Amino acid sequence: MPRFKLVDGVSVQLTAEEEAAIDAKEAAWNAGAFDRAIAEVRRKRDALIKETDYLALSDNTLSAEMTTYRQALRDITNGVDTVEKCNNITWPTKP
């Protein structure tokens, strides 16, 4: 199915060269799906760990529950090797 672009408000059919460039762009995007998904998991994991970093300072003793919670966060990416797994992670509950 041909693609079209809007140039100054006018619809123009893409050339074969432009179609090929977009096909390549689409392939690259699809190939990066897992990288994008796992990056989002890591971003959220890192933010949650940072939230409790102050409890792990040297002048404080972490509770067992908090230790378990923080370890679960650090382990959250273990075995996560597909986009579907990234999207279905069960996040631990903060004590």
Place this chain on the structure above:
Amino acid sequence: MGLISNGTTIFDNGAVSSSLTGGLVLVSSATASSSASIEFTLGSYNIYKFFYINVHPGTESKFQFNLSTDSGSNYNVTKTTTSWRTFFNEAGNDTGLSYADNDLSQGTGPQVLSASNSVGADNDQACCGHLTIYNAASTTFSKHFQAETQFSHLSDYAVRDFVAGYANTTSALTNIQFTFASGNIDAGKILMFGIN
């Protein structure tokens, strides 16, 4: 019938006085309909202001733009950019203010406007925002730009992204192209204004 203010003719018989040079002029607009890209030809206005309204992706993807110096034959202008974001989610359990990915260091690829992540493709999801480009026709200076984008993130976040940078070329910018990183621009409107 003319409109005269403080001795200056502003409107006369339907025509706007040429002495009014600071106005916002609607140069062009485009309404997407499963469009691979939306492109505009730039001219000699000192400032170009783009508003993108309810731009909806065909599939979850990042909204982005690139620039051309050869009348749209190639969209590959070298850019150095920076971006940051704030976000909060519908679940109410993830919020943040941080530096965002998708900055460019002398990159020639598109500059992502939804810098944090993909715009959602649910029927009610889209992105809105505005992009300003300064002195696009300059053959002396780099061309600076800045954008602010609000969008519905694919994981149901409100995300506000700020992007700024410069096109590191002394060639005049001739065209701008808006795309999604993947898939079509299913719907949405982009307005291009010029300011002198």
